[in-house]
Amino acid sequence: MKTPDNLLLSSIRLPYVRNRLIVLALSAVVFIPWGDLILWRYVYGFINDLSPTTWIMFFVWFGFPDGFHFWAREELPLKRRLILWLSMVIFYVLALGSGPFDPYAYGYQPWAVLAGLSAWVVWRSRSAPCLTLLLGLDLAIFALHGIGSDNLWDYLFDPVLMIVLGISLIRPLMSHRKIRTQS
Amino acid sequence: MLNRWFPTIVFAVGLLAAILTATLPERPQFAEPDKAAAAVATGRAAALPARFSWSDLPRPTPSAHAATLAEVLPGTRLPVLKVEDDKEPVHLIAAWFGGSREGAADVSLYQSDWYANASWLPAREIMTRQQAADELGRNIRKLGNPLFVTESGRLHLFFVSVSYGGWAGSAINRSTSTDGGKYWQPAQRIVTSPFFNLSTLVRNPGVWLSDGSLGLPVYHEFVSKHGEWLRLDPEGRVLAKNRMPMLRATLQPAVVALNSQQAVAALRDSGPGENQVQWSETHDAGQTWQAGSARAIPNPNSAVAMIGLRDGSLLMACNPIGGNRNQLSLLRSSDQGSTWTLVRVIEQSPNDRDEFSYPALIQDRTGAIHLVYTWLRRGIRHAQFTQAWLNNPGNPNVPVVPQ
Numbered sequence: 001m002k003t004p005d006n007l008l009l010s011s012i013r014l015p016y017v018r019n020r021l022i023v024l025a026l027s028a029v030v031f032i033p034w035g036d037l038i039l040w041r042y043v044y045g046f047i048n049d050l051s052p053t054t055w056i057m058f059f060v061w062f063g064f065p066d067g068f069h070f071w072a073r074e075e076l077p078l079k080r081r082l083i084l085w086l087s088m089v090i091f092y093v094l095a096l097g098s099g100p101f102d103p104y105a106y107g108y109q110p111w112a113v114l115a116g117l118s119a120w121v122v123w124r125s126r127s128a129p130c131l132t133l134l135l136g137l138d139l140a141i142f143a144l145h146g147i148g149s150d151n152l153w154d155y156l157f158d159p160v161l162m163i164v165l166g167i168s169l170i171r172p173l174m175s176h177r178k179i180r181t182q183s
Numbered sequence: 184m185l186n187r188w189f190p191t192i193v194f195a196v197g198l199l200a201a202i203l204t205a206t207l208p209e210r211p212q213f214a215e216p217d218k219a220a221a222a223v224a225t226g227r228a229a230a231l232p233a234r235f236s237w238s239d240l241p242r243p244t245p246s247a248h249a250a251t252l253a254e255v256l257p258g259t260r261l262p263v264l265k266v267e268d269d270k271e272p273v274h275l276i277a278a279w280f281g282g283s284r285e286g287a288a289d290v291s292l293y294q295s296d297w298y299a300n301a302s303w304l305p306a307r308e309i310m311t312r313q314q315a316a317d318e319l320g321r322n323i324r325k326l327g328n329p330l331f332v333t334e335s336g337r338l339h340l341f342f343v344s345v346s347y348g349g350w351a352g353s354a355i356n357r358s359t360s361t362d363g364g365k366y367w368q369p370a371q372r373i374v375t376s377p378f379f380n381l382s383t384l385v386r387n388p389g390v391w392l393s394d395g396s397l398g399l400p401v402y403h404e405f406v407s408k409h410g411e412w413l414r415l416d417p418e419g420r421v422l423a424k425n426r427m428p429m430l431r432a433t434l435q436p437a438v439v440a441l442n443s444q445q446a447v448a449a450l451r452d453s454g455p456g457e458n459q460v461q462w463s464e465t466h467d468a469g470q471t472w473q474a475g476s477a478r479a480i481p482n483p484n485s486a487v488a489m490i491g492l493r494d495g496s497l498l499m500a501c502n503p504i505g506g507n508r509n510q511l512s513l514l515r516s517s518d519q520g521s522t523w524t525l526v527r528v529i530e531q532s533p534n535d536r537d538e539f540s541y542p543a544l545i546q547d548r549t550g551a552i553h554l555v556y557t558w559l560r561r562g563i564r565h566a567q568f569t570q571a572w573l574n575n576p577g578n579p580n581v582p583v584v585p586q
Contacts, residue, residue, distance in 0.1 A: 045322035045346030097407025133190035139197030149374035
């Protein structure tokens, strides 16, 4: 049985330390000059500002890998992750102009989005305390205008998170399919 | 172990902070000029004799394209018309992008100033690719369309930049000047798209709203080509965004407000087949846009400029021929854009590869009308004329600029 205490202790296990050193080494690469700019500016030119959600999840994963995986299993089971990922895909398809409806526009005067998030928290906060906490931090950073955007959606998720979430679905979905085929 | 209520408390605090700081702008209304000042301006514009002249802007580079034009209003806080302003000569400011060719790494934004009864001043480089990369903190591959907007006591410069890919990968940026364009503040990026902030471009001027916010017509090119309407506060923060739904692919909306709630937009037709100037309308000051029927004006997938004149008519500059951009003409409508009449051919060429395109129009505070446009991709040309000149077109099919 994993308790929060041994989850914290496990984060200093050798494989995790090695993984973190690899991430740190890769992070250092972006400071190498390339032409007139450092490499980070080329990366930033492409990805722009990441959402606070992505950053917070990255730092939790980086600092407490076992805790992160434990949380993901508890609060983001496969079905919920799949629904989240599909919602993001549909959101981006609509926001990029497939049809007259633009969900992104609702993030500038985000009353409907805030109402929706509040309703979700009333419904689910007991079973998903960390997601509730994460949403609270996102909203606080939005209030502080923490990244360059004026749109609430940009504080909740971003295309990089969608891609990472999509990748995280591949293996579970493959093994799920394998189990179904075998049975 | 997290306290049971801790996440909910954090969420509640975040929610409260978000509610307190989220924007709740006033119901939009287009700014209408003061009636007395408008009457003076209308009379002044009507009194100008018929005249036409043209000149070329400086050509610091082999290629130039996509000019924008604005009037620098002396000492005003709002772009309103004042009698005492007449003491100052009309001061125009134009910008365009120039370099070895469109999209090249050496393309910069150039600016030139013009004072009434004088020629254009030497061009000045106001934004280079490297400068944009430094100010925006990222790789910039190329610079594109600039746009001037005159605001209370300052000028806004919006411009397009691309970090990767073609024009569909554009984002818009904003800089301001409080000294008539002598010094520009460092540029800031405006976030208008959730997908890597891809694909928002600007071309035609905005419309001021009564609360001091700016309605800015922009357009989107990635996945779908359509017009959009941004509402920006005086500091450039986005307050709202609305799509201009159309049945065809459209670009570069040119918007004219007709009253406090109504506005019309003419759009470049980027769809397949027979292209015509596309049309959209709003009846709630830009909160929603409805597609109108295309106007009976051919449009070879080229930019359109449109302004409202002091006499209440609409004036459009475009390439009203199928297929190419080798004729630039002026069209006029006296029924709020329902029907249009060709009033003048400004310039044309028998060579289909010649290009007189990307027009920008303004009517200055004295009532004179100014048109700038891309001339053969080699330079920017300026034509100046009056309402009286438009009223007596003679033979409209004869180009007014000598070949």
